[in-house]
Amino acid sequence: xxxxxxxxxxxxxxxxxxxxxxxxxxxxxxxxxxxxxxxxxxxxxxxxxxxxxxxxxxxxxxxxxxxxxxxxxxxxxxxxxxxxxxxxxxxxxxxxxxxxxxxxxxxxxxxxxxxxxxxxxxxxxxxxxxxxxxxxxxxxxxxxxxxxxxxxxxxxxxxxxxxxxxxxxxxxxxxxxxxxxxxxxxxxxxxxxxxxxxxxxxxxxxxxxxxxxxxxxxxxxxxxxxxxxxxxxxxxxxxxxxxxxxxxxxxxxxxxxxxxxxxxxxxxxxxxxxxxxxxxxxxxxxxxxxxxx
Amino acid sequence: xxxxxxxxxxxxxxxxxxxxxxxxxxxxxxxxxxxxxxxxxxxxxxxxxxxxxxxxxxxxxxxxxxxxxxxxxxxxxxxxxxxxxxxxxxxxxxxxxxxxxxxxxxxxxxxxxxxxxxxxxxxxxxxxxxxxxxxxxxxxxxxxxxxxxxxxxxxxxxxxxxxxxxxxxxxxxxxxxxxxxxxxxxxxxxxxxxxxxxxxxxxxxxxxxxxxxxxxxxxxxxxxxxxxxxxxxxxxxxxxxxxxxxxxxxxxxxxxxxxxxxxxxxxxxxxxxxxxxxxxxxxxxxxxxxxxxxxx
Numbered sequence: 306x307x308x309x310x311x312x313x314x315x316x317x318x319x320x321x322x323x324x325x326x327x328x329x330x331x332x333x334x335x336x337x338x339x340x341x342x343x344x345x346x347x348x349x350x351x352x353x354x355x356x357x358x359x360x361x362x363x364x365x366x367x368x369x370x371x372x373x374x375x376x377x378x379x380x381x382x383x384x385x386x387x388x389x390x391x392x393x394x395x396x397x398x399x400x401x402x403x404x405x406x407x408x409x410x411x412x413x414x415x416x417x418x419x420x421x422x423x424x425x426x427x428x429x430x431x432x433x434x435x436x437x438x439x440x441x442x443x444x445x446x447x448x449x450x451x452x453x454x455x456x457x458x459x460x461x462x463x464x465x466x467x468x469x470x471x472x473x474x475x476x477x478x479x480x481x482x483x484x485x486x487x488x489x490x491x492x493x494x495x496x497x498x499x500x501x502x503x504x505x506x507x508x509x510x511x512x513x514x515x516x517x518x519x520x521x522x523x524x525x526x527x528x529x530x531x532x533x534x535x536x537x538x539x540x541x542x543x544x545x546x547x548x549x550x551x552x553x554x555x556x557x558x559x560x561x562x563x564x565x566x567x568x569x570x571x572x573x574x575x576x577x578x579x580x581x582x583x584x585x586x587x588x589x590x591x592x593x594x595x596x597x598x
Numbered sequence: 599x600x601x602x603x604x605x606x607x608x609x610x611x612x613x614x615x616x617x618x619x620x621x622x623x624x625x626x627x628x629x630x631x632x633x634x635x636x637x638x639x640x641x642x643x644x645x646x647x648x649x650x651x652x653x654x655x656x657x658x659x660x661x662x663x664x665x666x667x668x669x670x671x672x673x674x675x676x677x678x679x680x681x682x683x684x685x686x687x688x689x690x691x692x693x694x695x696x697x698x699x700x701x702x703x704x705x706x707x708x709x710x711x712x713x714x715x716x717x718x719x720x721x722x723x724x725x726x727x728x729x730x731x732x733x734x735x736x737x738x739x740x741x742x743x744x745x746x747x748x749x750x751x752x753x754x755x756x757x758x759x760x761x762x763x764x765x766x767x768x769x770x771x772x773x774x775x776x777x778x779x780x781x782x783x784x785x786x787x788x789x790x791x792x793x794x795x796x797x798x799x800x801x802x803x804x805x806x807x808x809x810x811x812x813x814x815x816x817x818x819x820x821x822x823x824x825x826x827x828x829x830x831x832x833x834x835x836x837x838x839x840x841x842x843x844x845x846x847x848x849x850x851x852x853x854x855x856x857x858x859x860x861x862x863x864x865x866x867x868x869x870x871x872x873x874x875x876x877x878x879x880x881x882x883x884x885x886x887x888x889x890x891x892x893x894x
Binding site: 311314315316317318319320321322324325326328329332333335336337339340343350351395396399400402404406410412413414415416417418419420421422423424425426427428429430431432436437438439442445473481484485488504505526527530531534536537541555558559562563568571572575576578579582583586 | 662
């Protein structure tokens with residue numbers, strides 16, 4: 306038997322939560338199921354609807370190009386996420402020191418977060434421009450090259466360049482999370498360690514890192530999900546080229562749907578991305594649980 | 599006695615520190631070196647953006663390039679208002695993103711409070727669902743939204759885009775607010791409830807006034823997410839007078855002749871609202887987030 310109090314509690318909880326729950330149901334759950342439905346149809350989304358079952362899934366899973374795209378995406382996401390975590394963590398630790406000017410650096414280092422992705426992509430693209438860009442100019446100035454380099458024009462360098470730009474844009478949010486996390490680590494611990502003669506590295510290794518572990522793992526999950534489905538910066542900088550070197554899965558879905566009007570196949574790809582991300586987050590949460598025990 | 603102890607402590611500390619004095623200097627020098635390098639890396643593109651925006655077309659496409667324009671001109675900035683309907687873009691963006699942010703934060707604040715305070719059936723499912731939505735490829739919603747909006751005649755409408763932005767931001771905002779409320783002691787609610795205030799009164803007159811840092815941080819997050827969004831705007835908006843700033847700037851690059859100076863001036867203007875927001879709300883960010891999203 307539920308007490309009257311528990312009943313009232315439950316009613317209040319529902320009262321506060323129901324608007325969000327209904328909106329999520331309408332704006333996320335329903336479209337997702339609908340997307341799944343579309344992935345089983347050969348359709349132009351207007352008047353042509355033909356059930357084709359798992360045809361697009363089979364097509365995708367037997368397509369070498371699709372695996373190539375997946376591989377590119379996985380490598381891209383891994384590089385960007387690791388880069389963001391390392392840079393974000395390092396900078397958070399640095400600006401967290403009690404030495405002069407750190408408040409200034411805290412503000413400066415957050416700046417890339419404020420840049421719209423479109424703006425980030427365009428500025429860097431222009432900076433990398435082989436003829437009129439600043440990068441080549443500087444490289445010439447220091448005699449580092451004798452012929453202009455087109456970073457975005459060659460497969461290998463184009464990939465490295467977009468990864469670099471995405472880390473430039475992406476690390477501040479990790480830094481912010483780490484700064485927030487470090488506020489929860491009591492300062493006395495560092496003082497005690499300093500008295501015991503532990504150097505900065507040891508303090509980082511034995512106090513900061515373990516203290517941040519749970520937040521670091523949450524950040525890793527979110528970051529992986531965000532960058533695995535990234536679209537804007539790469540699309541605007543390279544369009545997926547050259548020679549498909551930067552063709553991420555989101556770029557492919559966009560092209561399939563809105564250039565080739567192959568909506569069923571695009572929807573099937575989306576479902577596969579979702580599945581992959583679920584598997585990844587399952588693995589992460591396993592690691593998370595093992596670590597916290 | 600305490601005094602003596604303190605002195606002893608300090609002595610111990612000092613001797614420990616003395617051994618690591620050089621170590622400390624090395625750490626400091628290395629820290630400043632890394633931070634200075636990062637600052638350069640951040641300001642280089644900003645510098646290049648501003649420098650380019652002050653060049654005429656002839657100077658911009660001339661080699662060797664001028665890092666600092668010898669003959670700066672504000673033509674590109676004037677062009678934004680005369681050649682392109684940039685004011686319209688700016689107004690569109692501010693309208694769409696503000697409405698979406700307001701709506702998301704309102705709903706998320708309610709939901710965040712609900713799941714942080716009460717036990718009810720469905721709470722667990724709702725919470726894991728919130729996290730799971732972070733995994734959904736937004737591109738997965740793109741196609742069904744496209745179809746639904748077509749049917750409902752919401753293509754090329756600001757209302758459609760607002761709906762899409764709300765769907766992105768509610769889950770993360772709710773998660774942030776939940777974390778923030780969890781950091782506010784429940785005793786406060788109980789004390790007010792004992793005084794006879796109803797649940798909603800407790801929320802609106804006791805909890806809400808002290809939750810401002812969390813709400814501000816959540817709102818900034820939602821606003822930046824919306825302001826940055828490109829893909830949905832690209833698919834859903836077509837007519838020139840409906841475009842958002844991000845979309846308009848992004849599409850300039852698709853043109854045959856790319857006017858980088860105009861584009862850089864536009865980029866500069868796209869940044870201004872972000873920087874204003876950041877200046878005003880900067881201090882809430884870490885505070886709001888510290889209790890919020892990062893806590894499991």
